[in-house]
Amino acid sequence: MEVVGLRSPSEGDWSRLRALQYSDIHKASRIRLFAHAIAATLVLTLFIGSIPIWILGIWMASVVGSVFYVGRIEQQFIGVARRSMSYQEFCRHAGAVAICAVPWVLALFFFVPHGNLAQQFGLWTLVAMLIAGSAVTSSSAPVSVIVFDLVVGVTGAGSFVISGDALFAIASFAFVLAMVAGALSSARTYLSARIAEAGVAEKDEVVSLLLREFEEKESDWLWQVDNNRTLRAVSPRFAFALGRTPAEVEGERFIKLIAGDDFTSGQVPRSLHDLAERLKRRESFSNLLVEVIIAEQRRWWELSGTPMRDNGGGYIGFRGVGSDVTEQRESDEKIAYLARYDTLTGLPNRLMLTEALGEAMRFSEQWRSRCAFLMIDLDRFKQVNDSLGHLVGDRLLKQVAERLQEVCTDNEQCGRLGGDEFAVVLRDATDHLVVDHVSDAIIEHLSKPYIVDNHTLFIGASVGSAIGPRDGQTVETLMRNADLALYRAKDDGRGMHCTYEPSLHAHAEERRTLELALRKAIANDELQLNFQPVVDAKTEGVASFEALLRWNSAEHGFVSPAKFIPLAEDTRLIIPIGEWVMIEACRQAMRWPAEIRVAVNVSGEQLLEPDFAATVVKALTATGLPAHRLEIEVTESVFLRDPKTANATLEEIVALGCSVALDDFGTGYSSLGYLRNNRFSTIKVDRSFVQGAAQESPESIAIIRAVVAMAQSLEMSTTAEGVETAEEADLIRSFGCTKIQGYYFGRPMGAEEAKSLVFRTRRAA
Template identity: 35%
Template sequence: MPNDLPTISCSPTNRSSVALTRASLFKFVGLLAGVFLLACGSLVYLAQKLDGAEEVKSAFYTRKAVQSLENSLRSTVKDYAFWGDAYKHLHTEVDTDWAYVRQNIGTTLYTDFGFRGLFVVNDLNRTVYSVVDGEKVSVEAEQWLEQSIDAILDKAREGAESETPTTTFVNIGGIPALIAAAAITPGTDPTVKTDDRSASVLIFVDPLDSAKLAAMGRDFGVEGLHLATADDIHSQSVYPLGETGAAGSLHWSPHRPGLQLLALGLPLVGIAALLVCLMTWVILRRTTAAAQALDASYLSLQCSQADLATSEARFRDVVEASSDWVWEMDGGWHFTYLSERFEEVTGLSREAWIGAAMDDLLRTELGTVSQWLSIPNRRPDISVQCRYLDTNGQERITRLSARAMAGGGFRGTATDVTEEVKARRRIEFLSQHDALTGLPNRTRLQEFLDGKLKAVPTVEQPLVMLSLDLDRFKPVNDLLGHAAGDLVLNQVSSRLAECVRHGDLVARIGGDEFVLILTDVGSQEEVETLCRRLIESVEEPIEVSEQEVFVSASIGIAMAPNDACEASELLRYADIALYEAKAGGRNTWRFYAGDMNARIIERRRLESDLRFAIRNGELRLHFQPRYRISDGEMVGAEALVRWQHPERGLIAPDTFILIAEESGLILSLSDWVIDTACRCAAGWPEHLFVSVNLSPSEFKRGNLVERVQKALHDSAIDPTRVELEITENVMLEDATGALELMRTLKRLGVRIAMDDFGTGYSSLSYLRTFPFDGLKIDRSFLSKLVETDDQSIIQAIVGLGRALSLTVTAEGIETAEHLKLLKAVSCDEGQGFFLSRPLEADDFNVLVKARKSTGSPSRV
């Protein structure tokens, strides 16, 4: 036997010492293995929770995207179905000329909204009007949809009285589509006569193709939203469309933060486990050799105790490496052990809490932790959320798991989930609040309104709704940027909230649109006092980037039950009153009145008639001659548009130009005016020019240069005989863009004049920088021409024009005194009723021929 190793006795005592050492190490290895398995399980559990949370979040936003699409389509079909004109022309009788030719309910619904199918089904469930892909066709709705629509028709008619549309998802040729249907009713139009037949139904069909689904996904932050295939249908990321997914299902690709966590964490745990196994093997060899070298009894005992202490130290190190803190308590609910991670996670002292009652530290939503642990037959794998205060007095949330110990008491782990809970609450908050201002959004507003209206407000204690819109807000965004606009919105939101009481509601429902609900207002005077306070508060200066910004507000007011008892009607009436407030000069308020709705209906009818008039030749062009003041020679004429309405007679432009600008018809109207004016002027003597007014909106859109160029080409008129009149608003809104556009127009050869000079913020720099050929003095100066100050102003304007080589034209010459004074200041040209009223094209041609044949001067 070699001499370098000590002789080891083979007595039972010595053999039991070696066995005890090895057994202790093997137990320690088993415990370490359990710890590593627990760590791996915790990683897998955390990964699953992260992926599950992301799955829930993406499913939530997918559901919101679908609900938003349904709400939008319901609102669109409601606007068209609950309309008196639609009732007259699609139910009382089917007028396809009104619907399709005049584009009231026709091609624009396909080009603007993408609705592939549009159907009107009469009281006998027969399709009487259909538009497919923007073209009028003759096809039954059931035939095109390839399925029965009886249920849809019944549900739409059920909502006729409450003006409630219905939506449903169907499958058309393998592609899901959203159908919106509403009974056609007169709405609030008092002029429409109803009949006893069942209501006709208006149906819109909006297919959810891949492009639309992708756009929905981008808008709501859902990645890869598409129609689910056979491979996707068993995935968790599936949202069914229609009942049990009969119309198809949506699938998306949620983020997988849990997989990233596993990819990083599991290799690290594996490396740690490998190192521990290696260390255990080394320790096992050393302790076995030491046990063989020690005495049979005493040394074996000492080695076992040392090994046990080492094992405990290693176990403690592994426990402290975990992200959770470990605890134990006795049968009296007092802590007997707290891991060192307790101090790192909570910031509290271990020594202070060991021996203290657990209920003094942690509490659940429903009571104490001891009560939860005492529940009979409690499942050991169920955890509970508890709250405690850290050293800074801040509330923290931890998830507690516990298992009973054999000798009595409990042990378990605690995981800090404060940030996770905050994130979930944030998602819930954003679903009902505006992300920018923190005010309630449309969803919360609707819930609040429904609850208050169910309480049945009375005339003595009405429910008051204020629809508030900011004035002069758009220039803030355009000139200072959206960051400044967001700051203004936040300041305004705070001011509005400060003006109302605790039980009231302030909601933001759009860009600069707010709705206030007042629940305890007893009189109209109180409402007006609040409106005055709101406007004064909004008008206070707001400091943005070391400069003061000023905005104001217009307010529309509707009350329940005086005006309406339905939330949708109350909102609509408040918007109508808001429109009246803006039309009344802004920075004021208006209460809803019944005639306001009539005016809105009248304006909608006038807009429809104007669209028809532009396409069907109801417009007329009059020409007002312009004369050279020095010798009375006619030099040209200004083209003025009129509307020959078949029922209302001749309508002046003041009535319909604003409607054309707001509805987008101004481009079509302007095209007709420019083209007609150039064609008429092409037949005049070559020394006469024609002057045409342009709207400021034409400088923002509409390819103005190409349109003018086409009119010049089609009429073959010399461009130098065409003058375009613009107002200074064009330069105020976008000076750089306007300058470039005017230079391009000048290259065509046309003349450009500044209209209404002196009424706004006309700047000398405009006249020097922009390529003007002339300027027109506004008629307001001539009405006061007998006053010395206005004579001096006109003389100064004429001198300014001569210095800049501009032709100066005076508008509104009404008397001989006006003409005399204009001659005295050497004004170049003039026009007005004293010289000639606007004439129809034929009468103007007669005047030109008469002057040419007689050579007689005018009264100038």
């Protein structure tokens, strides 16, 4: 059924198979027309006396017309092999063949009764010839054979049954079945042959495309050498790759030609040695990468070759293909370089440093020595980036890299880990003084002033070191421990070198667990505010309270602010915590008398947030606290990172009606420019000066008097912190400070106690 076309094949496309069957059927159209015309003419002569001539003429015309109609349809199948054949075309052709059989059916049924036995057998003979001819000429399309042969053949057998010749009826039917079976067998063979031809043609087309593609690629060429390894049958493309003409290189020694001047000096690349050995051993090779010299330029070829043999099996040379892969090789080398080197500084990157440290640790294990890993972080580099831009920062990093390379010897390898972090691997650190010497040299060299785009820049460096294998058995452990030592160096004041100690790991683990607990502190209601009173220096009445954050962790107990506040700033948890503090402080202040203000400390991380002013507005709106009752306390350090943003934010806060206090004045990077550019309402004198003045330190006394005089001239109030005794309070009053804060007037207390203190002092007054 699949061969006939009445069922879709299990493999292949129905329309494609039919196209293969019907691609040549148009060639039999003329033969069919000629055969039917002759048969019809013989029938005409056979029955001319028995059948009226006009009936025979009409019948003759119907035979020729039907055969011509089939031929017209079959002409449409020219070129069908280049497209798909539709099912409608299949049915149309089968129907046309059925129409072609109708005149012969009519002849068998209507001509035979008017003739004698000889005429009957003569007509059947002509019909049998047409049946056989159809089976031979149309076997490629078996459905047409089945339609014509069965329709006409069965009709012929029926005519014998009607005339009483049962034996001839059976013989006729058997003949028809044999013709149909033969046609089906031929159709199967024909279709298999066409499928095989189509497969071969497709493969030939693929091979042709591949060969054409190979020839069109300018970097691919064929090469051939004889048994003396001299070039033979040089193709124009191969000669072009050599930078010569075919005549110039014909008969030249292959290796000598591609080695250039290195062949004479004997300094031939290893890859050429490998190629020469393979040619000498007469062994095949594939995709062999060879370094060659062409026109005094170093290039890379990829060669494949196989030995040639004559009919007797004797070796006659080599033949192969090659291509110039110089661009690909350079691209691969560039990718490999980018994978292992920092693009900005040209130093080895983290990957290469990790490999170098691994090699140093293997060396130490083999020779029972020690190695070291130094982690370096630049101090104050972020201020350069923030104030002068990343372009200046990048140029500064390049100069840092150059200075690091100057410090390092053959025993050290430096590199950049990323950002402003660098590292040095010491291959041999058996002498423990070597690590200290290298670290001190790095700090000294990197701390010298830099000149970048007419800017004189001062930065420093902190170094953390770990010794292998003492401080770590693996690369990852050693790098982590050096990083812990670096954190200690930065916490201890920067610009120094710290070595790893096991206690640092415990400190880091504590820091990690504290961070996890701090992230849940707000949700677990573990944070609370204490309030320390600030009193009027003259009346000693409470003027305001400073809100102080406390954390009572369910897991760690009471945690010192000196421990968790820096952690919150490093992890940026200070942003949500600071927002909570702002709202809670304003909410508690609403329970105090209207003249009592609340002061909230704000870190640099909070102040430099783009929406910090919106946070203040949110707190005031949510609690209903008037803006003039909120005082924002900042330290001088906020102006070091991004003074422009800090000034703009403080201007917004002052515009809201809040006041701003400058805390810890004189202990940091004091500059009168801060006081000139910002509208501070209060300057707070640090407790260290108060304690110094109480001990009659002339420097502390002079500083306090200068600050008070400056504040008075700028119409600012002054608050002295850390007053613990009545004598200190009297001393501060004598200096002219307007407000006093310290344990003498009250320690930090809870919200309820602060409220009670306010109303108690008011009743006492």
